[in-house]
Amino acid sequence: MKHFSWSRYRSIVKKEAIQIRRDRASLGIALVMPIMLLFLFGYAVNTDVEHIATGVWDQSHSADSRELAQNLANTNIFAIETYVQSDDELEQLIDQGKIDVGLVIPADFATKRDRNEPVAVQLLVNGSDPNIARTAVSNAQLIVQNKAISIQEANMQKQGMGKLELPLSLESRVLFNPNMESIVFNIPGLIGLIMQNVTMILTAFSLVREKERGTMEQLIVTPIRPLELLLGKITPYVGIGLFSFCIVLFLGTYWFGVPVKGSILLLVLLSLLFLITTLVLGIFISTIAKTQLQAMQVAFAFILPSVLLSGFMFPRDTMPLVIQWLGGLVPLTYFLEILRGIFLKGVDLSALWLDTLGMTVFCVVIIVIAMLRFRKQID
Structure with missing residues (x-):
């Protein structure tokens, strides 16, 4: 051998x-x-979703409505590409793939804000890409929720009721990848x-x-x-x-x-x-x-x-x-x-x-x- x-x-x-x-x-x-x-x-x-192309139909044309749109843009998750004048124009841009998100602000937005009445804004999302859709919806909900809390705090302070204290809060700590970067x-x-x-x-x-x-x-x-x-x-x-x-x-x-x-x-x-x-x-x-x-x-x-x-x-x-x-x-x-x-x-x-x-x-x-x-x- x-x-x-x-x-x-x-x-x-x-x-x-x-x-x-x-x-x-x-x-x-x-x-x-x-x-x-x-x-x-x-x-x-890269699974990080940023700069989602967004269109806005601002029917209110007020400082409050412009502030809400700017709140979305400040996150870098949304990138406002265009302002439109109708629902049809907004949906057409989504159909053509030019935008993935449409924000519709009603005409009575500022009026109801001044009267401290509830008001709803609409978010149209292109759901063909679930990752983009989930990111857009979750971040928009957080932005609107934070805006609602700040409004409620301002109203309570005007009425002399002090600062709004939430009954439940979450303190999160991300280990190993604090910025949650996909790269x-x-x-x-x-x-x-x-x-x-x-x-x-x-x-x-x-x-x-x-x-x-x-x-x-x-x-x-x-x-x-x-x-x-x-x-x-x-x-x-x-x-x-x-x-x-x-x-x-x-x-x-x-x-x-x-x-x-x-x-x-x-x-x-x-x-x-x-x-x-x-x-x-x-x-x-x-x-x-x-x-x-x-x-x-x-x-x-x-x-x-x-x-x-x-x-x-x-x-x-x-x-x-x-x-x-x-x-x-x-x-x-x-x-x-x-x-x-x-x-x-x-x-x-x-x-x-x-x-x-x-x-x-x-x-x-x-x-x-x-x-x-x-x-x-x-x-």
Whole structure:
């Protein structure tokens, strides 16, 4: 039985490094794509709703009505784009997509305010985008409620009744992301997503390319053992993956301003574990695919569900239990919890051991499966 040979292993590593250097397209994917994806998704994936295009039909034309409209604009949630003269004009602008919110102030608004009589204003909201609609309605309700409380306080002070004291209040304290900025939540997830996509595709292409060129058969007839060939093929990509990780980590921290609150050493070590997992996934894909086109199709068949199931875009807690179990079969699910835990919460391994264990188990299982399939194909 042949033993593992470091010299044969180094030969495969050297061969793969030379091939990567000559293959400018793969090298570009490995070095340029992570930066491009980070900037693209970093600026494009933003769930913070601001500057909602708003139209106002002010039938009162009074100082009070203008103050109410200005209260909406001062929040930066609403951006008053136009003033209209009829309901039909307001609804037409919403239908055309030029505005998403319409504020209708009745003609007797100022008169009823002066008489301290109840008065209602109407908010028309484009509900085709639920996120925008919920943000508009909730913020408008808060603005009107605060305005009503201030009016009530002023009336009570005029009557000599003192200051209005609410019987119930809420004191909220937001941990880890006080300003609730979506970019702070998204950037750690993007690092994991980019690492998964780039390294998995590159590794899969590397082995499938050997099949297409017929060089895999030449390697098989040499004394090189399957383990030596496998490790030699993925070792250069470990270095490339770590380099790409350092680039996106630097840009995420210094360009997008998302600091790492936890241990950077722990982050690098667990990222290396995830990197090895995705590399072995690429090898597994290469044992299924016969051409680079098939490898691309299989890779995307795995990437797209992982984006949905891992919690990158949507919270997993709101998903049905069966879908959550399916998400447990995706290594990105565990790595995102690790990334956000270290980035945002600054926690250590005592809080992340369960996710680390899950990713480790997945890594070991996929290594065994990939090795068995790879060995079977070579034999």
